[in-house]
Amino acid sequence: MPHQNFDHNSHMRRAFELAREAAGRGDRPFGSVLVRDDTVIMADSNRVLTENDIRRHPELHLAYRACQELNQEERAETVMYTSTEPCPMCAGGMVMAGFERVIYSVGSDEMAEFTGTEPSVRSADILEDVTDVVGPVLNDEGRQIHDESNW
Numbered sequence: 001m002p003h004q005n006f007d008h009n010s011h012m013r014r015a016f017e018l019a020r021e022a023a024g025r026g027d028r029p030f031g032s033v034l035v036r037d038d039t040v041i042m043a044d045s046n047r048v049l050t051e052n053d054i055r056r057h058p059e060l061h062l063a064y065r066a067c068q069e070l071n072q073e074e075r076a077e078t079v080m081y082t083s084t085e086p087c088p089m090c091a092g093g094m095v096m097a098g099f100e101r102v103i104y105s106v107g108s109d110e111m112a113e114f115t116g117t118e119p120s121v122r123s124a125d126i127l128e129d130v131t132d133v134v135g136p137v138l139n140d141e142g143r144q145i146h147d148e149s150n151w
Contacts, residue, residue, distance in 0.1 A: 001037045001038050003079050003100060003101055005038065006035060006038045006079065007038060008081070008103065008137060009137075009138060011033055011035050011040065011079075011081040011103075012081050012083075012103065012105055012137055012138050012141075012142075013138070013141070014031075014033050014040060014043065014081070015031045015032050015033050015081045015082055015083045015105070016031065016083055016105070016138075016141060016142065016145060017031065018030075018031025018032065018033070018043055018044065018045035018058065018083070019031035019045060019046070019083040019084075019145050020145060021045050022045035022046040022047070022058075023145070023148075023149050025050055026049055026050055027045070027046040027047055027048060027049045027050050028046050028048065028049070028149070029046070029083065029084075029145045029146060029148075029149045030045065030046040030057065030058055030059075030082070030083055030084050031043075031044070031045040031046070031058055031082070031083045032044055032045075032058035032059050032062055032080055032081065032082040032083065033062075033080070033081050033082075034062050034066060034078050034079070034080055034099075035078065035079045035080075035081060036074065036077055036078050036079075037077075041078070042062050042065055042066065042069075043062075044058040044061050044062050044065075045058050046058055047061075057086075057087065057089065057090050058082065059080065059082055059086040059087075059090035059091075059093070059094065059102075060086075060089060060090040060093045060094075062080065063090070063093040063094045063096065063097040063099075064093065066078065066097050066099070067096060067097055072098060075097050075098050075099055076098055076099070076100055077100055078099050078100060079099065079100055079101045079102070079103060080094070080099050080101070080102045080103070081103050081104075081137075082102065082103070082104050082105070083104070083105050083106065083142055083145065084104060084105065084106045084107075084108075084111060084142065084146075085104040085106065085107045085108040085111070085122070085123050085133075085135060086102065086104070086123040087108065087120055087123075088120055088121045088123075088126060090123070091121075091123035091126035091127050092126060094123075094127060094130075094131060095126065095127060095130050095131075098130060098131065099131045100131065100132070101131060101132040101133075101134060102123065102127065102131055102132070102133045102134070102135075103134045103135060103137055104123075104133070104134075104135035104136065104137070104142075105135065105136055105137055105138050105139055105141065105142030105143075106136060106139065106142040106143055106145075106146060107122075107135060107136055108120050108121075108122060108123070109122075110136075110139075110143065110146075111146070114146045114149075114151040115151050116151075
């Protein structure tokens, strides 16, 4: 099924649920899902603080899992929906995964506003010629999660 026919809002809202779960257990509010044929095949939420592991961003962990569990052709037909634009570390990992597309809700430029930091390198710059990066999608809903998180 072409990604244009996916239920984008439903998949993004699942990523939002995962972001809220992460915040509820004491992690930062980030969640992501991998979708093939309009079906969620993997899901994860941020676990950096609760697992004391800087690698446990959901985007990076899903890229790792996808490389372990899916072949290159399957990954090339996979779309990641993520509550927040992937950071440079995650985007770097996703280069190896070679997903078809990444769709985010809250941009890294907006995250700089929430966290009071300088904007990071945009994921589209890192994933150029590898993976299409699209966003923001359902931006008001995504921003609300960060508004509630008391950055």
